[in-house]
Amino acid sequence: YRAFERKYRKNLKALYLVHPTNFIRLALQVFKPFVSAKFGRKVMYISDLSELNQHIRLDQLCIPNAVDEYDAQLLAKEKKPSAAASNAFQLNSTENGKALLETQQFGVSLAFIKENNGGEVIPPIMKTCLEYIS
Structure with missing residues (x-):
């Protein structure tokens, strides 16, 4: 948060964390008491790019290829349900x-x-x- 210049910090509407690891989530929870509550409300965890697209237009962003590839890997893992899970759903x-x-x-x-x-x-x-x- 302090890495941003003051004018950006004051105008920040939301901070989207795409593909956050459990470590990142834990670190933010640990430091939450030391960060302003107003800033804490602006942090949003985004699990994949399609979810981010619901908040902002992706065509306006320069998303690195590595992020696109990682997102594709995550989606591929989600689309392969185990046989037991598939039977339970049915x-x-x-x-x-x-x-x-x-x-x-x-x-x-x-x-x-x-x-x-x-x-x-x-x-x-x-x-x-x-x-x-x-």
């Missing part, structure tokens, strides 16, 4: 004969979880997570 891709939406979590809708939760208000995954962190 088994869970419908609920009562209806196709599942991408927004549904754990392969079922919130209504399905509510109906099959034994009258509990909190979904079981949330309850388990809360018990784990407390």
